[in-house]
Amino acid sequence: RLVRVFFGFLAAVACGILYAAYLSAYHDRKFWFSTRQELERELTFQGGSGVYYYYYKHMLTVPSFERGFYELTIDNRTVSGQTINAVERLSLYPELITSYIYRVTDSQDFVEPIYFYVGAVFGLQAVYVTALFVCSWVMSGTWVAGMLAVAWYVINRPDTTKVDFAIPLRDNWALPYFSCQVAALTGFLSNNISSATEMFCYLTMSATTFTFLLVWEHSHYMADIHKVYLSSLFPVYLCQFQNPALLSSPLLGLLIGSVLARYFQQKMKKGPFVARLMKLFLHFHLVFTTAITFSYLVKKLIPVSESDFILKFLEVKFGLNTTTDFITNFLLCQESFQTPSQDLFLRLTQSSVLPFYLLVLTVCLLSTLQTIYRRLSGQPMKTNVRLEDGRIGEQPEVIYHVCHTLLFGGLALLFDGMKYLWTPYVCMFTAFGVCSPDLWMTVFKWLKLKSIHPVVLSLILSTAVPTIIGFSLWREYCPRVLAELSDVQEFYDHDTVELINWIKSQAPVAAVFAGSPQLLGTVKLCSGSAVTSLPLYSDINLLRRTEDTYQVYALRSAEDIYKILTSQKTNYVIIEDSICNELSLNKGCRLKDLLDISNGHVIYDKEEIYSFSKHRRFCHEIKMNYSPYTNYFTRVFWNRSYHVYKVNTVISFQY
Secondary structure (H helix, E strand, O other): OHHHHHHHHHHHHHHHHHHHHHHHHHHHHHHOHHHOOHHHHHOOOOOOOHHHHHHHHHHHHOOOHHHHHHHHHOEOOOEOOOOEOHHHHHOOHHHHHHHHHHHHOOHHHOOOHHHHHHHHHHHHHHHHHHHHHHHHHHHHOOHHHHHHHHHHHHHOHHHHOOOOOOOOOHHHHHHHHHHHHHHHHHHHHOOOOOHHHHHHHHHHHHHHHHHHHHHOOOOOOOOHHHHHHHHHHHHHHHHOOOOHHHHOOHHHHHHHHHHHHHHHOOOOOOOOHHHHHHHHHHHHHHHHHHHHHHHHHHHHHOOOHHHHHHHHHHHHHOOOOOOOOHHHHHHHOOHHHOOOOHHHHHHHHHOOHHHHHHHHHHHHHHHHHHHHHHHHOOOOOOOOOOHHHOOHHHOHHHHHHHHHHHHHHHHHHHOHHHHHHHHHHHHHHHHHHHHOHHHHHHHHHHHOOOOOOHHHHHHHHHHHHHHHHHHHHHHHHHHHHHHHHHOOOOOOOHHHHHHHHHHHHHOOOOOEEEOOHHHHHHHHHHHOOEEOOOOOOOOHHHHHHHHHHHHHHOOOOHHHHHHHHHHOOOOEEEEEHHHHOOOOOOHHHOHHHHHHHHHOOEEEEOOEEEEOOOOOOHHHHHHHOOOOHHHHEEEEEEOOOEEEEEEOOOOOOOO
């Protein structure tokens, strides 16, 4: 057994290291990272994610770590006219920890800061796949399941991770800890573990839960496990500077409701079937009622600005209401919040993971429902389930994962962005199922197989099926994966490089720039200039500022735009041709359409939308260089993609 465990952990670590090496090689090949200048390397942090890396750079330039941390808590050089706590607002603990390690280890003598940062993220991805390996291995009993889980994860990489194009995103820092949390909880729920292993899993759960909550603002879920989450929430609340959103989160409300329900229903497992069923419904009613009441009281005592907005967003998402509000419609048009396309399920089917996932989920779910029925009927639950019993649904870790995967699957069907949480889970859960003799034995028990001994057949299938799957995946996808490393790709954004170089050489150091949030994240990263907003969609105040800045693409007058920009203390406004001249099949989601709907500048005729206003579209008219636009704005830079206008401090009324 020790030899098997040793080689299993060796295989898990090897898979993690190989995956990190693959990511590093692929990233360097895709962006020609090692041959680029510093500015061009920073521009590879796409989607506005580079703003996080800016703070990492800042922490390396300050005289001391303590001084840098203090400056970030009273940051008045990022968002114009505002002093923000950047650590709380942007969840900057990954950058703080990474910069601290870089400083104390004197790594500047061996590696450049950007390589250290990228290497830290790739290292966490290695931890991610290692945890998936271990989780599938613990549940199935064979490390072949772990290798299959990692193989599916790598093959479906476009749907499992965003690390390819946006390294600094919070997801890439937080999800590895979530994966470790799930693996530790799986071990904790297993029946056949020693007290020392149980304590190790408990401590691992506590550490990873705390870290996961700390580095990402989105989290979830449980006798002893309640203590882990409650004890993790309190220090996170302190570390996030008494963030009121944590106190009003569904997580805390459900935990408190569950604790109270367990206290008041200590005899829930006694009585006839109908009585137990009624007690179960009463238990859920008590949990959710307590959670809703607690959240309501917290929101009344400690106002949380996002709560009403989230409710409004969900109403529109589920078709219960309609709105002309720009921010709500803008978020609904983001790819992450839209319903996933059929291409996702087609890709998962082609890699064979989805068909086997549905098989494994069906068997485990039905067996779990059987277990629930037995418990409600008064039958005792076996503490030591044997293979010949064919009851995979009586394993606590299987019940937990069935509930988890159903929850994630439901969210992934609603929001495309949730696929990055659900798809890795699918890979792990499916690999466990096809490699588990208990699953095949459960099926044979239902079929009442007698011609062949079911135990022998289940052991054969639990080895043969993953072997066949693994061979077919290796034959079809191994050449593709290796080809990605040999493909010569070119990434060079000449216009953005030209824009940033102009800002760094011509614009005053104290200048404030307005533009799209993604571009402003790049401007902040590469030049350090103050901006009017940031690419942070979880902050309602920044979203309101973004709406104001986006008015340059609306049907508004020069005077209106001038008043909006000066109210945000803007010195320069950047107009992007890609937004101004946007062409899209989904006409209702173009930025111009969202602004026109919000501003009431639309006419509906036979289900068609037509824009109408006494003013022409600002981003087009300002390029014509005539009055009154020249009275308020002066063009100072332009290329094929960007037009930069200075907001005049003295208005000229020349015609």
